[in-house]
Amino acid sequence: MTEIARRLTSKGQATRDRIVVAAARLMLEYGVARTTIEDIQVAAGVSPSQLYHYFPGKDALVSAVIDHQATQALDVQQGCLERLDTIDSLGRWRDVMVGILTEMQCVGGCPLGSLASDLSDSDPVARTQLAAAFARWQELIRDGLSEMQERGELARDADPGNLAVAMLAAVQGGLLLSQVNRDPAPLRIAVDTMIDHLHALTRPAVP
Amino acid sequence: MTEIARRLTSKGQATRDRIVVAAARLMLEYGVARTTIEDIQVAAGVSPSQLYHYFPGKDALVSAVIDHQATQALDVQQGCLERLDTIDSLGRWRDVMVGILTEMQCVGGCPLGSLASDLSDSDPVARTQLAAAFARWQELIRDGLSEMQERGELARDADPGNLAVAMLAAVQGGLLLSQVNRDPAPLRIAVDTMIDHLHALTRPAVP
Structure with missing residues (x-):
């Protein structure tokens, strides 16, 4: 601000x-x-x-819109779901995203991803601002996975940082495929596949 | 044509x-x-x-550009790698994509994905053409996974169709994150995570 x-x-x-x-x-x-x-x-x-x-000018508007969309995207995680630090919470997050997408009839894809695709090559200032927003988003996912690992639920050799990148990529790619196909299924399938992958890396909580 | x-x-x-x-x-x-x-x-x-x-007019140019980019994207798979029907071939495909991205200094993201993000909501004809291109791409990936399954290398309860959606989402999301971060790592990590996931679902070839 x-x-x-x-x-x-x-x-x-x-x-x-x-x-x-x-x-x-x-x-x-x-x-x-x-x-x-x-x-x-x-x-x-x-x-x-x-x-x-x-x-x-328009640059100031673009910057304010990026801030707005970044806040919205992170609110879906922080506001609705507190922490993504269990497999169940990741499933609820997927449901919230699929619900929003269905309500929007798959128009718009990811507001932040659309801006990134639109501006990354034409507006270096916007690209930097968007990269920072994606970094915060990635961090939120990573923090949840790290907590799972600290509790002994996620395998010790799993890499929360890399898994967070892959999860965010699944969300972004899933949203794009849902947008182009006007069908929420690709988002659901992409995120579910990552949840399956995490599931295979989890262990029962240490008492 | x-x-x-x-x-x-x-x-x-x-x-x-x-x-x-x-x-x-x-x-x-x-x-x-x-x-x-x-x-x-x-x-x-x-x-x-x-x-x-x-x-x-511009519409005719947009349509020709979509055809061109779809052919390019599928050539990376078909031309360079024949079939994506082994874990190793998926690894070579990842290397080719990361190589192209590095050469482009991560500018442009996925040419087909960028057009999809740009046009899906503003041009219904282009959206349909793009959806068809993504469907062909997805089919190519699914066909390779189905062949692995027929040879008994991929678990029988794995779903090649869903795994192909998740792999294409990993590619698209990875390319977008690489574009916004000007770093090929997100693409590599996203695809590698999907390859790890497939690896966990594979069995040794039936002799």
């Missing part, structure tokens, strides 16, 4: 949020390049000068 | 190919929306009327 955002009144914050949510929705549906400042202004129901007051 | 493409002379085919390769490169680097017909014309070194002779 920028210094400006921190100093906003609650009404100002609501207006800023409305602009970010509108921008996020349009960028997810049409891509960043196809989304104009004017589209965002109309969708958010604000005047050009209001929009400009919060966001001096 | 369209009827027009089939009737081209070899010189005409070379010009058409040059246009498709230029369009594919620009769309991969900048995204479809940011790539104009004029950019493609300049990059391919052809006149506007030449380009128009082969492609009456």
Whole structure:
């Protein structure tokens, strides 16, 4: 969050949020390049000068949208599920993701993954911001797996860091295949396969 | 391939190919929306009327680029590796993909995956064409796993169809994470984890 955002009144914050949510929705549906400042202004129901007051240009909007989508993605894990530190919690996480995808009729794929595919090669600043968001996401998964390992439930020779990368890749690839096929099955299958793999590496909890 | 493409002379085919390769490169680097017909014309070194002779509009170019990228993606499997019907052949496939990615300095991610993320929600015709390309890719992987199962090397209760979905998701998600991190490691780790998983499901060949 920028210094400006921190100093906003609650009404100002609501207006800023409305602009970010509108921008996020349009960028997810049409891509960043196809989304104009004017589209965002109309969708958010604000005047050009209001929009400009919060966001001096498209780069600032893109940055705010990345922050917004990263928060949303991590909230699915942190808010709904606390910690991904048991096989059961990973199964619940999969259910939440498949539920959101089904509700969205598989439109949009992963909001963060779509931005990464859209911006990684054309916008180095956005790429760095996205890489940091994915790193935090990966860390959350890794921390849960590490806790399982510390409790003696995950095999000692398993590598929580690598397994977290593979799990995040399964989520991202599954979401992309679900998006292109308009079918939640690929996401479910990809994550389930990783859960099966983890299951094979788990041991009963040490009493 | 369209009827027009089939009737081209070899010189005409070379010009058409040059246009498709230029369009594919620009769309991969900048995204479809940011790539104009004029950019493609300049990059391919052809006149506007030449380009128009082969492609009456951007939709026709997008369709040709999808065909081109699908062929490239499947050639990596079919051309280099024949069949993915042993654990070793899957390892060689991973090496080829990681090699290409390293050579590209991780720019572009998966050409087919990038198009899928870019177009799935904005272009229903392109989405259908992309879904068909991914289905062929998935089938190739599944066929190799089915052969392993028929030879008795893959456990009888393993599901080659689901494992192929999970492997393709690992490839797509791994490529996306490699692209955003500018590091081939996520692709390698994601595919290796799936190979480890398959390894656990394999049995020695029946003599």
